[in-house]
Amino acid sequence: MTTPALGRPTIDRETCVALDAADPLSRIRSRFSLPDGVVYLDGNSLGALPRDTAAHVQRVITEEWGTGLIRSWNDAGWFAKPQTVGDLVAPLIGAGPGQVVLGDSTSSSIFQATVAAARLRPGRRVIVAERGSFPTDLYVLESVQELLGGGRPLERRLIADDGPTLDDVLDEDVAVVLLTHVDYRTGRMHDMAEVTRRIHAVGAVVVWDLCHSVGAVPVDLVGADADFAVGCTYKYLNGGPGSPSFIWVAEQHQADARPALTGWHGHAKPFDFTVDYAPASGVERFRVGTPQLLSMSALEVSLRLWAEVDLGEIREKSLCLTELFISLVDARLTPRWGVEVVTPREPARRGSQVSLRVGSGYEIMQALIERGVIGDFRAPDLIRFGFTPLYTSYADVWDAVDTLESVLDGEVWREPRFARRGTVT
Amino acid sequence: MTTPALGRPTIDRETCVALDAADPLSRIRSRFSLPDGVVYLDGNSLGALPRDTAAHVQRVITEEWGTGLIRSWNDAGWFAKPQTVGDLVAPLIGAGPGQVVLGDSTSSSIFQATVAAARLRPGRRVIVAERGSFPTDLYVLESVQELLGGGRPLERRLIADDGPTLDDVLDEDVAVVLLTHVDYRTGRMHDMAEVTRRIHAVGAVVVWDLCHSVGAVPVDLVGADADFAVGCTYKYLNGGPGSPSFIWVAEQHQADARPALTGWHGHAKPFDFTVDYAPASGVERFRVGTPQLLSMSALEVSLRLWAEVDLGEIREKSLCLTELFISLVDARLTPRWGVEVVTPREPARRGSQVSLRVGSGYEIMQALIERGVIGDFRAPDLIRFGFTPLYTSYADVWDAVDTLESVLDGEVWREPRFARRGTVT
Numbered sequence: 001m002t003t004p005a006l007g008r009p010t011i012d013r014e015t016c017v018a019l020d021a022a023d024p025l026s027r028i029r030s031r032f033s034l035p036d037g038v039v040y041l042d043g044n045s046l047g048a049l050p051r052d053t054a055a056h057v058q059r060v061i062t063e064e065w066g067t068g069l070i071r072s073w074n075d076a077g078w079f080a081k082p083q084t085v086g087d088l089v090a091p092l093i094g095a096g097p098g099q100v101v102l103g104d105s106t107s108s109s110i111f112q113a114t115v116a117a118a119r120l121r122p123g124r125r126v127i128v129a130e131r132g133s134f135p136t137d138l139y140v141l142e143s144v145q146e147l148l149g150g151g152r153p154l155e156r157r158l159i160a161d162d163g164p165t166l167d168d169v170l171d172e173d174v175a176v177v178l179l180t181h182v183d184y185r186t187g188r189m190h191d192m193a194e195v196t197r198r199i200h201a202v203g204a205v206v207v208w209d210l211c212h213s214v215g216a217v218p219v220d221l222v223g224a225d226a227d228f229a230v231g232c233t234y235k236y237l238n239g240g241p242g243s244p245s246f247i248w249v250a251e252q253h254q255a256d257a258r259p260a261l262t263g264w265h266g267h268a269k270p271f272d273f274t275v276d277y278a279p280a281s282g283v284e285r286f287r288v289g290t291p292q293l294l295s296m297s298a299l300e301v302s303l304r305l306w307a308e309v310d311l312g313e314i315r316e317k318s319l320c321l322t323e324l325f326i327s328l329v330d331a332r333l334t335p336r337w338g339v340e341v342v343t344p345r346e347p348a349r350r351g352s353q354v355s356l357r358v359g360s361g362y363e364i365m366q367a368l369i370e371r372g373v374i375g376d377f378r379a380p381d382l383i384r385f386g387f388t389p390l391y392t393s394y395a396d397v398w399d400a401v402d403t404l405e406s407v408l409d410g411e412v413w414r415e416p417r418f419a420r421r422g423t424v425t
Numbered sequence: 426m427t428t429p430a431l432g433r434p435t436i437d438r439e440t441c442v443a444l445d446a447a448d449p450l451s452r453i454r455s456r457f458s459l460p461d462g463v464v465y466l467d468g469n470s471l472g473a474l475p476r477d478t479a480a481h482v483q484r485v486i487t488e489e490w491g492t493g494l495i496r497s498w499n500d501a502g503w504f505a506k507p508q509t510v511g512d513l514v515a516p517l518i519g520a521g522p523g524q525v526v527l528g529d530s531t532s533s534s535i536f537q538a539t540v541a542a543a544r545l546r547p548g549r550r551v552i553v554a555e556r557g558s559f560p561t562d563l564y565v566l567e568s569v570q571e572l573l574g575g576g577r578p579l580e581r582r583l584i585a586d587d588g589p590t591l592d593d594v595l596d597e598d599v600a601v602v603l604l605t606h607v608d609y610r611t612g613r614m615h616d617m618a619e620v621t622r623r624i625h626a627v628g629a630v631v632v633w634d635l636c637h638s639v640g641a642v643p644v645d646l647v648g649a650d651a652d653f654a655v656g657c658t659y660k661y662l663n664g665g666p667g668s669p670s671f672i673w674v675a676e677q678h679q680a681d682a683r684p685a686l687t688g689w690h691g692h693a694k695p696f697d698f699t700v701d702y703a704p705a706s707g708v709e710r711f712r713v714g715t716p717q718l719l720s721m722s723a724l725e726v727s728l729r730l731w732a733e734v735d736l737g738e739i740r741e742k743s744l745c746l747t748e749l750f751i752s753l754v755d756a757r758l759t760p761r762w763g764v765e766v767v768t769p770r771e772p773a774r775r776g777s778q779v780s781l782r783v784g785s786g787y788e789i790m791q792a793l794i795e796r797g798v799i800g801d802f803r804a805p806d807l808i809r810f811g812f813t814p815l816y817t818s819y820a821d822v823w824d825a826v827d828t829l830e831s832v833l834d835g836e837v838w839r840e841p842r843f844a845r846r847g848t849v850t
Contacts, residue, residue, distance in 0.1 A: 033491045035494070038494070045495050046494060049487070054486045060715055062474070067460045069465060069467065069473065078666060102711070104530065104533060105688065105714025105716070108713050108714055111686055125808075133700050135699060136688050136689035136714060141686055143685055143686065143687040148572070158700075175791060204552060233713075240718065241717075242497075243715045244717060260568055261536055261559050261565070262558075264560050264564055267560070268742075271802050272804065273559075273803070274560060277564035287530050289531050290531055290659070291667045292529070292666075292720035294482065294720045296667075352552075377696065
């Protein structure tokens, strides 16, 4: 096929179908329940449903809860689940067993991690964060600044991809730097090891937000000598809507780290029912209260899929998918409609999503969704497509661009039913 | 039947069966899936499984998540669930719509509520709590004392049923009093309206922990003029293991209350993705991050059961069940084994559980559980039986005491397999 405007060839759909046939990961796609007629490119917001999930959760409900009742806290291993399921996350982020524990939500885990991180540098009064981070990171930090400030809030310094840079703001007043590994809007990825090194050079502690990287790109927290990390499991890890967050604490900090939410599940001896708080010895001290077992059970079954795949293969396919998408956009959309690819083109700086800047992005995305291509919109002007190597096919990529071209071409997004009402990450 | 040791008649099993036949609530028992051969008296720790739950959660997984995917955040009302499901809790605690929102765990909600409560009294430096409260309340408070202390932790004053009393410690330095409505060990119930009045008399704010009262006893937060309340939904509300907590904020405090966990789901305009935090206008500001939808969906279906029952009927049956249990213990167990009823005998001071003080309580409970009578043990010496009017029968009560008598009589609890290893609330 040839794009007439350019006179140069682009890949055709048949080639994409052939790439899928040759793809070693295509066997995994059948392990997901994907609705007919949908090209799902929003797995970076809510991952698709693994086929094994429903039956597993059903068994937990009817057997473990219904029949086992209270006995399942011991007999079915419920009490230890935040650690045992956390151990399934560990290999995806370059962490060892006993270093990860599940939390409630990412927001709650960011609170836990940033308070503990700041307490490791008690004399310092500055927290660095990113203006472009997912907003909850900043909202939570506002509270941390106030609560740890002792009457005068800690200072916040914001950096951004277009400045101020990290080097502009780093100095020996900085206690904590909270960074998102892969930017939720643009898909820009930090060099974790290099950035961590610069943060450590001024004696500060880093907290990595892995929401948009875990399960999508290689993460090596121990190799990068990172301090804390938090992440989300309902995006690339397919744990289901609102599945629990996780928190990783480097081994060297576990004995000194002091969480803010000192609930009984993080107590050294929760069943002694003592009056005074004493933290558990390891990362378990970051547990809070009774975990939401049904949501956790869905996550557990989705995490078991990862034992069947190679993370190098995931990254390779992810880059092929995003590369294909970018090249199709370049060839078919940019010349005629001025669509701008805002995601970095260098593979090393890119996560597993591609975002396009385009006017009327909200309406365009609504029209796309109506045609079965599901991505999402991020204010003010980005449409975002997530590529999840476990189940996204090359044909999906082709179909998405083809549908987007037809939406732009026919100006169907101008129809009143696509007018803005709201959207959700 | 006659108890030989006393020579006086006690109620017999046939009478209990007849009471069940006449019980208007017995129709509800069939709505629960209870395992055969089990007398379940631990619904105050983990409620039994409603029959509708599994199918509902299955539908949420396969249809709302699997097919609806990200669209369900709007189309299936997911985003509003912490409020809409909270509105189902409201009538059980004497609250109006828009006053309750679901949280993560009780511990997390206690943190949210006590920080917000203390911030309403910024000049005061004392928090009052109960030595006998469930330990997580005190563990969380330790953190609140430090975080709000501004370098010097807030002072904690502990009260207890055997003193110091509330009146001993209340003065105008007290900012917040955190009280558990029904004591988790003894089942003792506070007079909420009267105690709230005394707390307000010194200008302090009260936070009620309703974990062991919601769904078991009448609660009228608005009528008692209370300030904040938190509670658990996996006990008498049957929401499933670790189902989300709830938080209630009196309308007069909603505009001024400042939560500590300032996540994006509690933001005034979460989808504007602004850099600065601004709290939502109502109780929604106590939301934190993305809620765990699958656990919440199980809770939603269990809460719908309450529309079919009258809360006065619940309380009446609860008192009959606990009265029957106490009288059978008095007649059959106390004279021969010195078993002591520690739960108040006055109905107005009793929740829906009865606790017995007995040596070797742990081992006795293990032997009971092996015989299909499930209650629990609370250190150091209490065995605890919860009576859940939705599904506990009078015959259950009779069978429990009868089995306990046989365990004591045969001294079967001395067998080595019942030796202590651990237990869970």
